Amino acid sequence: FSHDWRENLITESFGLLFDIIVFALLIVFLQKRYEKKQLIRRYMEEIDDFRHWKTLEAAQRNIGHIVRLNGLKVYQIDLEGCILAREEEYYRDVSSEKALLTFDLTSSNMQGTLIQELRVRNSNFEGVKFESTDFINTLFVKCFFAGGVSSHIRLRKAMFELCGFTAMNLDLEYLHGEMDQKCEESKFW
Numbered sequence: 001f002s003h004d005w006r007e008n009l010i011t012e013s014f015g016l017l018f019d020i021i022v023f024a025l026l027i028v029f030l031q032k033r034y035e036k037k038q039l040i041r042r043y044m045e046e047i048d049d050f051r052h053w054k055t056l057e058a059a060q061r062n063i064g065h066i067v068r069l070n071g072l073k074v075y076q077i078d079l080e081g082c083i084l085a086r087e088e089e090y091y092r093d094v095s096s097e098k099a100l101l102t103f104d105l106t107s108s109n110m111q112g113t114l115i116q117e118l119r120v121r122n123s124n125f126e127g128v129k130f131e132s133t134d135f136i137n138t139l140f141v142k143c144f145f146a147g148g149v150s151s152h153i154r155l156r157k158a159m160f161e162l163c164g165f166t167a168m169n170l171d172l173e174y175l176h177g178e179m180d181q182k183c184e185e186s187k188f189w
Contacts, residue, residue, distance in 0.1 A: 059085035
C-alpha cells in the first residue's frame with residue numbers, strides 16, 4: 001500500500017511540475033507579445049510627435065524609428081508630413097556602409113514627406129503613397145517601387161540606380177538637375 005502511494009505522489013508531482021512549466025511559458029510568451037505591442041505603439045507615437053517638426057533631430061529620430069519598426073516586422077507606417085534626413089558628413093559618403101539605409105515601407109503613407117540627404121539601398125516601397133513628396137539630394141540603389149500613388153513628386157538631385165518601377169505612374173511636378181546617369185539602367189515596367 002505504501003509503495004503505490006509514493007508512486008502516485010511522484011507521478012502527480014511531475015504532472016504538477018509540467019503544468020507549472022507550461023503555464024510559466026504561456027505567461028512569458030504573452031508578456032513578450034505585450035511588450036512588443038507596447039514598443040510598436042511607442043515608436044508610432046514618437047513618429048506622430050515628430051510629425052511636421054522641421055529639425056534635423058526629428059528627421060534622424062524618424063529614421064531610427066523606421067529601422068526599429070522594420071526590425072519588429074512593421075512595414076506600414078504613416079509618415080505623412082515627416083522629414084527623413086541625415087546631415088552628418090559620413091552619411092554622405094556613398095561607399096560607407098553606414099551611409100546606406102535599408103527600409104521596407106510597404107503600403108506606407110509618405111504624403112507630404114521630405115526625403116533629404118538619404119542614401120537608401122535594397123529597399124521596398126511597394127504600394128507607398130508618394131503624394132506631394134520631395135526628394136532632395138537623395139540616392140536610391142536597387143530599390144523597388146511598385147503601385148501606389150505618386151502624384152506631384154518633386155525631385156531635386158534625386159538619383160535612382162538599378163531601381164525597379166512597376167506600375168508606377170510618375171507624375172513629377174518639377175525636376176531640378178539631373179535625374180541620374182545610371183537611371184537608364186533602372187527598369188520601368
